[in-house]
Amino acid sequence: MTRVLITGVTGMVGSHLLDYLIDQTDWTIYGMLRWRSSLDNISHHVRRINSGDRINLVYADLRDSMSIDHAVQSALPDYVFHLAAQSYPKTSFDSPLETMDTNIQGTERLLGALRRHCKEAIIHVCSSSEVFGRVSSDKLPINEECTFHPASPYAISKVGTDLIGRYYAEAYGMCVMTTRMFTHTGPRRGDVFAESSFAKQIAMIEAGLIEPVVKTGNLDSLRTWADVRDAVRAYYMMLTIKPTPGEYYNIGGDFTLSVRDMLTKLIELSKYSSIEVKTDPERLRPIDADLQVPDINKFRNHTGWQPTIKFEKTMVDLLNYWRDQVKLKKDFLTR
Incomplete structure (x- = not known):
């Protein structure tokens, strides 16, 4: 039976990805969350959670190495969607160190645990279009090779996340792929955006x-806008259609x-x-x-994905x- 780990399962993206995988696959799903995380976004799955019916919750914090190690050992995933983060750019100006610890060192802790316990897993590391930051109009649309110019502590932390993902692919031969998802929204979007x-x-x-x-x-x-439900379909396609270690993709809408x-x-x-x-x-x-206007041709050509x-x-x-x-x-x- 295929096993998958979703970090940040109770967030907007994580909860929609959970919905998608429940509908489209027969995978056993491990959702990682902090003990204090609200379950509101996944409450419609409450009868399935920890009942032996595909959905299992594992509690961990990206700033706690032991809890991450335990979560990975519990899940032993074939696929990993690393979505958990301190994801609010404005909050990062007030809490830059917490943001960087969570997003940079948290990614290191997770990938380190995956390297120790299930090195063959196919892994998605979620970076952000914010890594490109201040882009001049002559560089639009933004392709994957555009220079990073982060404009917030959050964006800086996502530069670290991005580079750590590619480092694990290159240094340890792990199948890690990185996305820079441009603006995506929809139901369950946090009200800080x-x-x-x-x-x-x-x-x-x-x-x-x-x-x-x-x-x-x-x-x-x-901004170029995409729907979160299109985004999670893109993430699934990236890991299941010719997964390519070390690749990195811009993903976004067309409006x-x-x-x-x-x-x-x-x-x-x-x-x-x-x-x-x-x-x-x-x-x-x-x-x-x-x-924030993306060139998504690389991802589109690789997977055939289109926003719908x-x-x-x-x-x-x-x-x-x-x-x-x-x-x-x-x-x-x-x-």
């Missing part, structure tokens, strides 16, 4: 919980527009007729990666997700 924060605020406005004002950071950033235009679309989808937009200085980063979910559906599903979350909270508060 721009589009999810906007959707949550709009849902709260519709529910009468806050004034009709959406607070924003930088709206001028240009590009600014954060400002994305917010306009969300407001157009709202049930509320008049919403004001205000810049909140607390939401601005000291420096921003403001041109349209931008508007992603925005509708994201807004409906937050409407459901806000309704649950409102119902709880008014009992």
Whole structure:
């Protein structure tokens, strides 16, 4: 029986990957999470968890070597999706050392444990498009060979993650592949990210919980948008279609527009007729990666992957997700 380990299984991407693997494979799945992680994103699988029905949870922290070693020995995976990280760029400005320990040394701890216990595993290391950071317009679209110019402690940590993955492939002959996924979103996206924060605020406005004002950071950033459900399908294809040790791929959508235009679309989808937009200085980063447009030809040519979910559906599903979350909270508060 094929065994797979997903680190960060309760996050947006990890939970959607879990959904995909449950639907598309017969693999036995080990999901790694911290003891304090919320299970909300995987609660619809609760009857399967630790019941002998394919889904097993293993508790570990990327900053704790012994727990990582134990998780790897429990799972002994054939495939690994390393998604766990301190993934919030703005938070990284306040907690740079924690971010770097989690993302850089955490990746080292995980790959070291895999080298000791299941060296033949096929491994995906999730880096980030943020490694490219400040890119000049003449270098768009961004290909895999574009120079790294990270614009946050998070991005710096992902440069380390990226390089560690390739180092293990080259130094130890392990089948490690690295992705730089560009902006991807959808249901379960954390509200610290721009589009999810906007959707949550709009849902709260519709529910009468806050004034009709959406607070924003930088709206001028240009981004290519993908749906998280397309992203996890890409990750699966990378590990199962001619996996190539040491390869690294840019992955992203095919629809590009600014954060400002994305917010306009969300407001157009709202049930509320008049919403004001205000810049909140607390939401601005000291420096921003403001041109995130990928060249995905390398990955597309290798796997045949194409994004299939349209931008508007992603925005509708994201807004409906937050409407459901806000309704649950409102119902709880008014009992």
